[in-house]
Amino acid sequence: MTVLQASLQAENLRLSVGNRCLIDDVSLQLHSGEVVALIGPNGAGKSTLMRLLTGYLQPDQGRCQLAGKSLADWAPQELARTRAVMLQSSELAFNFSVRQVIMLGRAPHGNAHHALAMQQVMEQTDCLSLADRDYRELSGGEQQRVQLARVLVQLWQPKPLPRWLFLDEPTSALDLFHQQHTLRLLRQLTRQSPLAVCCVLHDLNLAALYADRIMLLHEGKVVATGTPSEVLTAEILGHWYQADLGVNLHPESAVPQVFLRQ
C-alpha cells in the first residue's frame, strides 16, 4: 500500500461566502493510522474545513484527494464505505429504535456482514444496553454514543482497507467515563486498522492525550500544526485563543495539559 493510497491530501483549499473568506489556503494530509485533532476558537472554520474534506462542500479553489482520487470522482456509495462523518448532533422526528438508527450506517454496504458489524460495534461503543430504546428519548450523551456507533458501523469492513472517520466534537455531551472511552476507542482503532481519524475537539487536554497531531485553525487558516507538545504551548495558545492560560506537563504521560488562570 503506497502512502498515497492511505492518505487524504488537501491542497490550497479556499472557500468564501460573499466577501467573507471561511477557509483560506489550507493544505493538509491525513494518513491512516493517526488521530488528528482540529482545534481553534469559535468561528475558526473547523466544521467548514471538515465539510470540504468530506466532500459535502466544494472548495472555490484547491483540491482534495482521497486515496489518490479526487473526491468528486468517487462513486457516492463507495465513498460512503470509505469515509464516515459524525456531526455535532442528529435529531430524529420519529420513533426509530437505537438499533435501527445504528443499522442505517450499513446502508452503503448492501447485504454484507451486517450482523457481525453491528455486534462488534455495539459492544465497542457500549450501546448494547440502549439497543431497543427510542432514540429520541436518550440523553444528549447517549445520542452521541449511538451516532458514534452508526459511523463506525458505516466503516466496518472485514478487510483492512484504508478508511477515514471525521467527527465534529464527538465528546461534547459525554461524561468523563465516555469521553475517555470514546477517545481511547478511536485511538485503538487507528492502531489496529488502516483508519485515519480527524476530530474537532474543544477540550485541549483531551486533544493532548489522544491525538497524534494537532492542527490549530484561526480565521480559516492553519496557524500551527504538529505534535501536541509542539502546538499546545502557552505562547501559541495564549496568542490565538486570547485567553489567560498556562500549560503544565501531564503527571503521568509526557503530554502538555492546559489550565486557565483564575
Place this chain on the structure above:
Amino acid sequence: MSTMTTLAHYRVSTPVRVLIGLAIILAALTVIAMNSGALSLPFRTLLSRPLDDNMWQIWLTIRLPRVLLAVIVGCGLACSGAVMQGLFRNPLADPGLLGISSGAALFVALVIVMPLSLPPMLALYSHMFAAFAGSLVVSLIVFTLSRFGHGNLSRLLLAGIAINALCGAAVGVLTYISDDQQLRQFSLWSMGSLSQAQWPTLVVAASLILPACLATFCLSRRLNLLQLGDEDAHYLGVDVRRTQLQLLLLSALLVGAAVAVTGVIGFIGLVIPHLLRMRVGADHRWLLPGSALGGACLLLLADTLARTLVAPAEMPVGLLTSLLGGPYFLWLILRPGTRR
C-alpha cells in the same frame, strides 16, 4: 431480506404480523362493502342469478368499481401522507393541512371552468394532470419554505393555512364566474365523494396510484436515511436533492390522482401513518406498505358507512373522515408530552 435479520428479532415479526393483519381486515371489509349499500347484494343471491340480471349489472357497474376505487384512493392518500411526513421529517405534514390538496382542487376547478376540448377518457386524465400540477406547485412552495425555516413547524403550518385560504378564495372566484352546469359539476366533485366511481375513473386512478405507491416503497430505504438529516444522508451516499425531488413528485402524483377522482378527502394521510408508526415503528420499509393497507381499510370503511348510514341517501365520505380525523388531530397536538 437478510438485512432485516439483524434488525432486532422481535421487530421483524411485529411489522409482518401487522401487515398480514391489515391485509386480512382489508379483504374482510372488501367482502362486506361489496354486499352492503342502498341495495343489499349478498353473494348468495348474486350467484343464484343469471349474469345478465339487473343485480349483477348493479354490482358490476356501480358497486364493484366503487369499492375498488375506495381501496385505491385510500392507499394513495395514506401513502402520500407517510411520504410527506418522512420528507418533511414532521409527523404533522399532511397533504390537507399543508394546502397541497387544495392546490390540486384549485387546478381541477380551473380545468372545469375553463375546459379544454378533449375526448372523454383524456378529459379524465386532464383532471388528473391538473390536480397533479396543482399539488406539485404547492408541494414545491411548501418544501422550499420548510428549507428556509429549518423545518420550523409553526411556519410550515401557517404557510399551509395561507395556501389553503388563497386556494379557497381562488376557487370562490372560479365558482363565481362559472355557469350553472360547471358549478354543478364542480360542487359534486368538491364534496369529496366516491359516488362518481365508474370503470374508466377506476382504471385511470389505478394506473397512476398503484405504480406511484410501488415506487415509494422502492425509495423507502433512502427515505429512512433522510431521517438523519440532509447532511448525514449525504455522507451515507444518498443523492439528497434527487431523492427529495423524486419523493415530492410521487407524493404530489398520489395526492393529485386521489383529489382528481374524489375531491378532497382529509385526514387519512395524517391519521393512518401515525397509527402505523405506533405499531410497526418508523422504518419506512414497513410503514409505507402498512400505511397503504391501512388507508385502504379506513377509506373503504368510511365509504361503506357513508353509503349505508343514511341509505338510500348518502353522506360525502370526506365529511366522515374529517369527523373522525379532526378530534384525532386535536389530540395529537394537545396531548401531554408532545415534542414539537
